[in-house]
Amino acid sequence: MVSEEILRTHLQELRRGTVVVASLVALRRPDYGYALLQRLAGHGFGVDANTLYPLLRRLEEQGLLTSEWNTEESRPRKFYRTSADGETVLGRLLAELAAVQVSVTGLIEGVDR
């Protein structure tokens, strides 16, 4: 029997890159950090706050997200949105994800045959 610990590490590894993909998709509609966290959680992407906030900032520095301060609400919030560059990168990432899925399916079917 494989230990919980080992299983969790593998799942974590598998999930790691998908947070970026999920964020870039979700932020086609502008949102601020915590709201995004909740939306992602709602779609089954359980991300830690201390991972997501720094990640958003890094993606912004890389030019994949743009940001804008919204001061109309009760507290100032930084709204992020996927940039044109972000959209390009997202396209490549989604293609890669699909390719991985195809490869895995092919492998499974190949083994079965």
Next chain:
Amino acid sequence: MNSMTDRYLAATLRAAPAPRRAEIATELRAAIEDMIEDRTGAGQDPATAERAVLTELGHPERLAARYADRRLQLIGPAYYLVWQRVLRGLLTVVPALVGVVVGVLKATVGDQPGAAIGAGIAAAFQTGVQIAFWVTVSFAVLERTNAAPDLPEWTVDQLPEGPAERDVTLTDACASIALVLLLLAFLPWQHFQSWVADTDGRRVPILDPALWRSWLPVLVVLLVATLALEVAKYRTGRWTWRLVAVNAALDLAFAAAVSWLLLTDRLLNPDLVARVDWLREGGVGTVARTAVVVVAAITVWDLMESVVKARRHRP
């Protein structure tokens, strides 16, 4: 404003990248307040909610490191192997060398043969600590400046030559050589710095001083020859039958000489025996017999080991 959130923000920002500090502060504060609000909305009391949220965000410096994209490690995988190789290379050679040089200088120029071993060990230890510290600091700085000099890529040409399993490692060779050096150092030490003193406070040598004109030089020659053998063995990388033969000759000669001296009561200084009660009252025989057994055991073990290792490599 809640003081705990303030303290958390202050702790995080202290380690966050300076140019964006104010911005991170505003955003992080809003995020923390959002998270707290969410929990109080679900019926949690504000103090507990705040505590839970800050706990969830974790160690402030870890969070700051994530903002700065800084790795939490002293020496990362890019430099680790080079660091290890440099450190190992320096530590196997330099401290021992410095220790021997300092010890020899102390004994000759300093004219204090008794203090030589202690001084040598202290110098070797200090040198080792200094090497480890400065090498590690250099690599840690390199890791942080990102001023990466292009490290040469590994190529297959760097694979070690010869048999994959090297029987005689550098560590083994160094340990054996150190042991023989200790044995060599013991000879002058016991003469000048023995723990027994006579009535005038002069040290009484452990071994019979008369032996310096007969057998001790022979033992010294045998030990020096053993040193040469260790070096030759390391250079070859494994036991060959010729090395086994030389080793056996040296071992047997040393063991025979020491045993004969012990059993005929010639090794220990009669002056010492006269001064130590239990030696005088028959202890000499016990010491001699025990020592002979130990010498024989070590000799047999060493011979067997050399033969076993040589057979393993029979072509």
